[in-house]
Amino acid sequence: MTLQATLTTDMKTAMKAHDKTQLSVIRLLKAALANEEIKVGHPLTDDEALTVVAREMKQRTDEKAADLAANRPDLAEGVTAQIAVLAHYLPEPLSATELQALVDATVKSVGAQSKADMGKVMGALMPKVKGRADGQTVKELVMEALS
CATH class of the missing domain: 1.10.10.410 (Arc Repressor Mutant, subunit A)
Structure with a gap:
């Protein structure tokens, strides 16, 4: 199953479960993937899709660090939830x-x-x-x- 298909299935599940955090992150990720497809001009390969997910994860990680540096743990908490959803779509990290x-x-x-x-x-x-x-x-x- 491709990442796009997995995201669509997970989005339906999140809608049924009324999980707003997961739903918003999946929608954001689907939009980022669609934008990348437009940019490169062809359907994304699995490696290209993985690059987009990794880029989104890096943005969230940097955002969390900035929120903590600005003494805003309330904002960092929301970003941490987004990171947890994005981590589900990345391969297992290397030890x-x-x-x-x-x-x-x-x-x-x-x-x-x-x-x-x-x-x-x-x-x-x-x-x-x-x-x-x-x-x-x-x-x-x-x-x-x-x-």
């Missing part, structure tokens, strides 16, 4: 040990020796962890491995 193993394997396979090879490592690694790890965390692990 720290799995991510470290992927970084080490990629550094070896690319033959990286110094920080100058960071672009090669990141280019090979990011498609492997798409939607399953935060880019900033991956960058920090690669920097650590190359130093």
Whole structure:
């Protein structure tokens, strides 16, 4: 079942359950996917759809951090509920040990020796962890491995 079909099914379920938070997040996600389809000019592949979901998740995570920094826990609480709904549509995140193993394997396979090879490592690694790890965390692990 594609992500679009899953979202439609979940939207119907949320409507029947009167779950306003889940319904609003699903509608927002469907709109973001539709906008991306218009932008690229063809139906989205699963990888492209996953990229859109990850982008929405990152926006919510940044919004939550900004709300907490502004001492607005009431707003952060609402965003936390949205994050929980979005997390349902992302693949299972990689554990720290799995991510470290992927970084080490990629550094070896690319033959990286110094920080100058960071672009090669990141280019090979990011498609492997798409939607399953935060880019900033991956960058920090690669920097650590190359130093």
